[in-house]
Amino acid sequence: MATAVGKKFPDLHVNAMNDLGDTFKLNVLEEAVNNNKKVLLFWYPKDFTFVCPTELHAFQEALPEFEKRNTVVIGASCDTAEVHFAWLSTSKDNGGIEGVTYPILADSNRNLSSILGILDISNEVYDEETGTVQVEGDNVTYRATYLIDEEGTVFHEGINHMPVGRNVNEFLRLIDAYSHVQKNGEVCPANWEEGKDAMQANAKGTKEYLASH
Secondary structure, eight states: OOOOTTSBOOOOEEEEEOTTSOEEEEEHHHHHHHHTOEEEEEEOSOTTOSHHHHHHHHHHHTHHHHHHTTEEEEEEESSOHHHHHHHHTSOGGGTOOTTOOSOEEEOTTOHHHHHHTOBOOTTEEEETTTTEEEEOSOOOBOEEEEEEOTTSBEEEEEEEOTTOOOOHHHHHHHHHHHHHHHHHOOBOOTTOOTTSOOBOSSHHHHHHHHHHO
16 A cells, blocks of 8 residues: 555545535545645544544544644544434434534545555455455444645555554644644654754754754
C-alpha cells in the first residue's frame, strides 16, 4: 500500500450525514482547497461499536481547538448515512454519539476507503467454484487519520488497528508543527510543541539545536 503523504487527497464526492439528519455529497479535497482550511479526516471501523464512540466524542470535545487552527474535522466509516443518523440520534449514555456536530462520511460503497487502501481485507477467501475473491465479515476500515493542508496535500497519515484508540492532542500538535513549518520555513524536531525551539533544515541548524538541547 502506497502512502498518501505528499500527494493530493483523492478528488471524490462521498455521501455524508450531519447532525440535522441531512444527507449530502462531501469532497474532502474541495473542503480543504475551496475553503482554504486544513482538514482532519478520521476513519473508524463501525457505528454502534465500542472504542469508536469514545473517539467521536473526543474529537467533538476538541472541536474548538481545531477551529482555532483553521481546521475542519470530518469523521468517516463504511456505514450508510441512515445508520449514521440513527447513531447520532442515540444518547451518549446509551453508547451513541448524540451531540457530535461535524459531518460523517458514509462510504458505504467503499470507493474512497478502497482508494486509500485502509480496508481490513484480512478475511478475503478465494472461491474456487467462481474463481473470485469473497470477503467474509464486515469489511470495515482501520482507524486511519489524514491531515490535509490548504492545497489539498496530505501531510500526515496514520493507521491504528481496531482495538487502539487515538490521542486527539497529538493531531493538534501535528497541525501546530506543520503550520509552524509553513509560516517560518523551519523544521520541527522530536517532541516539538508550540512555543518550543524549531530549527533550520541544514547541518548548522542541527548542530546548534543539539548543542542547546
